[in-house]
Amino acid sequence: GQTGKLMYVMHNSEYPLSCFALFENGPCLIADANFDTLMVKLKGFFQNAKANKIESRGTRYQYCDFLVKVGTVTMGPSARGISVEVEYCPCVIANDCWNLLLEFMQSFMGSHTPGIPSVFGAKHDSIYSPADTMVQYMELFNKIRKQQQVPVAGIR
Amino acid sequence: MDKSGMPWHLRYLGQPEIGDKNRYALVRNCVDIATSDNLTDFLVEMGFRMDHEFVAKGHVFRKGIMKIMVYKIFRILMPGNTESIEPLSLSYLVELNVVAPAGQDVVSDDMRNFAEQLKPLVHLEKIDPKRLM
Secondary structure, three states, X not given: OOOOOOEEEEOOOXXXXXXXXXXXXXXXXXXXXXXXXXXXXXXXXXXXXOOOOEEEEEEEEEEOOEEEEEEEEEEXXXXXXXXXXXXXXXXXXXXXXXXXHHHHHHHHHHHHOOOOOOOOOOOOOOEOOHHHHHHHHHHHHHHHHHXXXXXXXOOO | OOOOOOOEEEEEXXXXXXXXXXOOOOOEEEEEEEEOOOHHHHHHHHOOOOOOOEEEEEEEEEEOOEEXXXXXXXXXXXXXXXXXXXEOOOOOEEEXXXXXXXXXXXXXXXXXXXXXXXXXXXXXXXXXXXHHO
């Protein structure tokens, strides 16, 4: 049969009544909170991947039309990094405000400012959806999962 | 109910509950989820395969928490195309169902009482899904 595929189930406090289920390079389903109940019913058909639950928790800032969310990314008990989410609220077409977002991010992130997210790819002019946010978090979390944990070294 | 922009509705129905033989109504575990419109692609990605599809056209009536549906079933001629359909039969199907919290079996008595009122126009019977599979 098929080689194992990973399905990610994610939650976002910005959309408290929703549940996001996504496959890498596949569709992202937006469902209501009962989706978690469904997964419990179906758990016999899936193997729980060994990857630990990963989460980003922090503060949400509103600055004029921008939303900035800074969080500490943790996997189990250990902190693994920091995530920064920036949203320009009035615009729903990514291509139309990317330059503005870039300028805004550079003002406080300097050299850490990222390039255009791959989730836009070819579809620059389609309407932004919360699923696009979740795909970016999935990619970020996967990147963090793959990073080696830096061992704490004692120095004599 | 089929308006564009409305969420898709996914319903999971479990096996009939044990102890069902004495009850007048079929009782099954049920999970209802509203989803985005890419549900069919997503289910295929999850590993599900489509077994059958159909169009139902008719009316929905409500009496308290009871829902009565009177509908005609249409066969779909071209997969995925809900415009090209033909009726499966000339009759309407009458379905009485209730979604209630777990354990509230007394609901099946209310259902039977209501079903009695529909006689002799309609004879509602409990079905055994296993016999149909």
